[in-house]
Amino acid sequence: MSSAKASAKKRKRETAADPTARFEVSTSATGKVGPLLVSYPAIQPPPSTAFKCYARKRFKTSEAGSDQQDLLVVGETPSIELVSNYEITKNVAEAGCRYIIAVRNTRTGTISMLPTAKIPHIMNHTVKALKSIPSAPAPSKLQYLEAKTTLGETFGTKKQKANIRAQERNRIDVSAMEGVMDxxxxxxxxxxxxxxxxxxxxxxxxxxxxxxPFSLTATDPAEVYPLHSIIPESEWKALVISPFDAAETDREKIALLPFRKSNWVNNHLLSVGESTGKSKKKNLKIILYISAMLAFRQACFGKTIEKEKLYERLSAVPSIVADGLLSRFTETARGSTSYQSTSATKTSILTHIFALCLKLDEYATNTTVIAHDLSMSVTEINQIFKSLGCKIVKLSERERSRLGQSDASADEKRAVLSAPVEFPKPRLRKK
Structure with missing residues (x-):
């Protein structure tokens, strides 16, 4: 096709519109509803169907700026009734679905547009012949299961039929239990x-x-775990610390300990040795007992514990201490005289050691140093401290100044014991 013919056809389509047509915005009198848009999702009524508009009680058509969604559009034919659905129409209006209506006057060639946009009213229909028939009630759970079982037995696969028979075998007949319920x-x-x-x-x-042993009513952390509930009073009185006062060097003091490979014990021994006051003797005894418990724990790594070798290892403390540790932190099999260490006794001796550590650290212990000494992970050590009622937290500035800690330790977490003590609650498994 040549370009001349194409341009001629193009000019012909352009001149098809009415050159005299003009657009104008119509004005309606106040209080007039004007034309409305309706949508028929199911049934299309005849064009001759008459519709009426009704306003809800709280709506007045005479008020300016009234909302179209509050109108109720009703129509009727000989067989059906049509009523607009208020809720769906409201949702459509809130979603922003609106249309501009324009009417063309073929006589004058004028296209008039309504000044306000219209929303579509969604129509529901009701068949008049079915209004008198009551709706069927919803099936009960038992009826639903029976219908489902019948459908599965008729059209189900072999696996589905086997599952249905298995469920029927496992079903409990409640009526058969009425006589035995009492x-x-x-x-x-x-x-x-x-x-x-x-x-x-x-x-x-x-x-x-x-x-x-602990106190749930104690309001002071020092009273949560009484000292003599950890160290019996007879063993406490038997401890001798005079050799530490006679030692001149730090190496000589550390050599007097039953267990010398703990940085935590060694550092506390040297810091307590430099202090003065009534608490020095008490703290030295606690450190000596902690060292004895660490040596005892190391001796219990084997399957059986030889009493004579244990006395040699704990020669730095009286024999009554070794006997007390054997009686509290070991078990003897039935019909046997040999001592054995179990997972429960190993955990118990660690909790007793950590309770004494809290007393020396003013109830805020650095668990990282202890984990390094015991060759255990920090997580394991923290878990044992939590079982004592401690919380693993960072110390505030006020607490650091009370303990004499520098600002460099602000990011270090410590096991802090508070009173009254609260133990962790057991975790519930997910269903």
Missing amino acids: YVMDSIDKGAEGLMTEEQAKVATDKNRLIP
């Missing part, structure tokens, strides 16, 4: 007589904790 309830009540109450269960749980 007997079952009496048996349950009789069996529950020996069960512990919630308070008794809590007391039993606290008693079985692998930690030193």
